Amino acid sequence: MEKFKSGFVSLIGKTNSGKSTLLNSLVGEKVSITTYKTQTTRTAIKAIINRENSQIIMTDTPGIHKGKTKLSKIMIDTAYTMIGEVDCILFLVDGTEKSVSNENEQILDKIREAKKPTILVINKVDLLPKEKILKLIETYKNEYDFTSIIPVSALKNDGTETIIQEIEKILPEGPKYYDDEEYTDQTMRNLAEEVIREKALKLLNEEIPHGIYVEVQKFETKETSKGKPFYHIEATIYCVRESHKGIIIGKGGEMLKRISTYARQDMERMFDCKVNLRTWVKVKEDWMNLESIVNQKFKLK
Ligand SMILES: Nc1nc2c(ncn2[C@@H]2O[C@H](COP(=O)(O)OP(=O)(O)OP(=O)(O)O)[C@@H](O)[C@H]2O)c(=O)[nH]1
Numbered sequence: 001m002e003k004f005k006s007g008f009v010s011l012i013g014k015t016n017s018g019k020s021t022l023l024n025s026l027v028g029e030k031v032s033i034t035t036y037k038t039q040t041t042r043t044a045i046k047a048i049i050n051r052e053n054s055q056i057i058m059t060d061t062p063g064i065h066k067g068k069t070k071l072s073k074i075m076i077d078t079a080y081t082m083i084g085e086v087d088c089i090l091f092l093v094d095g096t097e098k099s100v101s102n103e104n105e106q107i108l109d110k111i112r113e114a115k116k117p118t119i120l121v122i123n124k125v126d127l128l129p130k131e132k133i134l135k136l137i138e139t140y141k142n143e144y145d146f147t148s149i150i151p152v153s154a155l156k157n158d159g160t161e162t163i164i165q166e167i168e169k170i171l172p173e174g175p176k177y178y179d180d181e182e183y184t185d186q187t188m189r190n191l192a193e194e195v196i197r198e199k200a201l202k203l204l205n206e207e208i209p210h211g212i213y214v215e216v217q218k219f220e221t222k223e224t225s226k227g228k229p230f231y232h233i234e235a236t237i238y239c240v241r242e243s244h245k246g247i248i249i250g251k252g253g254e255m256l257k258r259i260s261t262y263a264r265q266d267m268e269r270m271f272d273c274k275v276n277l278r279t280w281v282k283v284k285e286d287w288m289n290l291e292s293i294v295n296q297k298f299k300l301k
């Protein structure tokens with residue numbers, strides 16, 4: 001019989017390279033939100049991937065980006081701290097990028113420092129001709145001695161099982177740290193906040209999304225008069241300006257209604273239960289530079 005392997009793996013990559021998409025695809029559940037915008041993931045998000053002969057505890061991290069706020073600094077610190085704490089690093093590169101970006105140079109430096117087995121994953125190959133993939137492999141081979149280089153499409157779930165097989169080769173023999181039905185360290189409250197933020201990111205124009213955060217104040221289990229259980233959730237979307245508040249609420253409350261409806265539908269799928277969601281919008285100027293908020297809400301604990 002094959003030996004059971006287990007251990008810790010961290011994803012790292014430039015913002016928008018597809019880390020969260022890959023994580024969700026490997027776990028088979030929505031653990032981490034994904035959008036076409038940059039700087040989507042803000043904290044380390046743990047997921048548990050169970051396979052016949054292994055249990056992989058994989059952490060999604062905020063994407064490396066250029067940013068000057070306290071929030072950005074904490075996000076980038078989180079990503080680099082995580083790669084120091086794992087058995088294996090998964091470095092995700094967006095294959096559609098023209099060359100090795102500054103962010104990827106910086107990540108390569110951190111990988112060299114970490115001296116850990118590192119798998120390079122070239123993502124979004126569904127958008128690439130074969131020659132381009134081969135060229136990228138050559139380019140990155142010259143940058144670092146990767147344990148392996150795997151081209152995948154996280155979106156189409158193509159080539160992703162190879163990543164698991166390569167990780168299994170690296171991980172030590174070990175126990176199951178988590179029960180089979182556990183698949184994330186995210187609480188239902190966290191998931192609710194993130195899903196609301198995802199819908200806001202997707203529906204709102206460029207400048208607003210990065211200036212928002214969501215807080216769930218109430219998360220209660222209730223019953224209908226017929227005895228059917230449902231969750232009653234109350235949440236606030238914080239933004240940085242009065243004018244943004246107007247846009248998030250929209251004419252006659254229409255935008256907020258759309259955000260809430262899509263968020264509720266997702267939550268009902270994720271929680272497998274009816275949800276009653278109420279949302280508010282409030283202004284908190286320059287919150288991403290307020291230590292009281294970013295430390296408490298986003299700093300790695
Ligand atoms: N065509 C294509 N698009 C992809 C693929 N993987 C991810 N994407 C898209 O790339 C965008 C970014 O995906 P995310 O998973 O949110 O990226 P991320 O690396 O987690 O981004 P941050 O959290 O900001 O660091 C989304 O629009 C995804 O749908 C892929 O394999 N092919």
Ligand SMILES: [Mg+2]
Pocket residue numbers: 019020021032033034040041060061062063
């Ligand atoms: Mg992400």
